Amino acid sequence: MNPASEVVVYANPGLLAAACAARLVTKLVDLQAAKGSASLVLTGGGTGIAILEQLRHSPARDAIDWSRLDLYWGDERFVPSDDPERNEKQAREALLDHVPVDPARVHAMAPSDGEFGDDPEAAAAAYADVLAANALPEDHGPVPTFDVLLLGLGGEGHTASIFPESPAAYETERPVVAVRNCPKPPPTRVSLTFPAIRSAAEVWLVTTGEAKADAVALALSGAGEVQLPVAGARGRRRTLWLLDKAAAGKLGDVPASPRV
Numbered sequence: 670m671n672p673a674s675e676v677v678v679y680a681n682p683g684l685l686a687a688a689c690a691a692r693l694v695t696k697l698v699d700l701q702a703a704k705g706s707a708s709l710v711l712t713g714g715g716t717g718i719a720i721l722e723q724l725r726h727s728p729a730r731d732a733i734d735w736s737r738l739d740l741y742w743g744d745e746r747f748v749p750s751d752d753p754e755r756n757e758k759q760a761r762e763a764l765l766d767h768v769p770v771d772p773a774r775v776h777a778m779a780p781s782d783g784e785f786g787d788d789p790e791a792a793a794a795a796y797a798d799v800l801a802a803n804a805l806p807e808d809h810g811p812v813p814t815f816d817v818l819l820l821g822l823g824g825e826g827h828t829a830s831i832f833p834e835s836p837a838a839y840e841t842e843r844p845v846v847a848v849r850n851c852p853k854p855p856p857t858r859v860s861l862t863f864p865a866i867r868s869a870a871e872v873w874l875v876t877t878g879e880a881k882a883d884a885v886a887l888a889l890s891g892a893g894e895v896q897l898p899v900a901g902a903r904g905r906r907r908t909l910w911l912l913d914k915a916a917a918g919k920l921g922d923v924p925a926s927p928r929v
């Protein structure tokens with residue numbers, strides 16, 4: 670059985686981003702001290718990128734050994750590599766271009782003008798191969814046990830690029846799928862699925878704003894994952910929700926939640 674979700678509410682989006690960046694530093698440094706390296710799955714979206722910007726400006730970021738960090742993405746907008754909508758491009762500009770990552774350990778999903786051309790199914794299959802190549806025997810499957818997997822969410826309940834009632838929301842086998850006809854632009858994407866997300870040791874769901882409050886409250890009160898995909902996002906050891914006050918606005922009193 671998965672442990673219960675933990676919820677932490679911050680006073681505003683800036684504080685949430687700064688606190689999440691600080692958590693990441695502590696977590697990644699501890700992991701590297703304990704086992705040599707760490708893995709982190711990045712999310713797109715406003716909150717996810719704000720966290721990376723905070724990390725870039727934090728002096729503590731130098732405590733992370735960036736060369737011993739594997740980076741993956743939870744989803745990608747299937748657009749050309751220089752398209753500003755691309756999650757990888759945004760993450761590079763916010764952080765990755767400013768820290769000494771090992772390029773061989775930055776595992777981006779292919780763009781629509783990359784080696785697989787305009788074929789998101791091929792890009793998804795190739796990313797599944799990347800995951801399988803990085804899985805260890807102790808992972809017992811074709812996906813690495815990601816140490817931390819960051820996810821955002823949409824007001825309608827999507828997470829990564831798993832949209833409500835879409836084929837990706839029903840996927841139980843493949844770790845990565847192409848996603849077409851997304852209700853939120855751009856319409857074509859590549860996404861991890863529930864099996865891949867749930868292979869993470871820790872899933873951290875990060876979001877801000879009143880527009881997310883209904884989805885947050887429904888997810889935490891047991892909504893179905895096909896109708897509300899974010900409800901299906903959980904880690905093997907920990908599922909941590911990091912919210913600002915507005916996103917937590919419909920939760921009522923969350924017991925034992927530190928409020929900053």
Ligand SMILES: O=C1O[C@H](COP(=O)(O)O)[C@@H](O)[C@H](O)[C@H]1O
Nearest residue numbers: 712713714715716821822823829
């Ligand atoms: O399109 C996407 O949106 C979600 C949420 O983004 P936000 O800006 O509303 O916070 C994000 O989690 C996902 O990675 C991204 O591709």
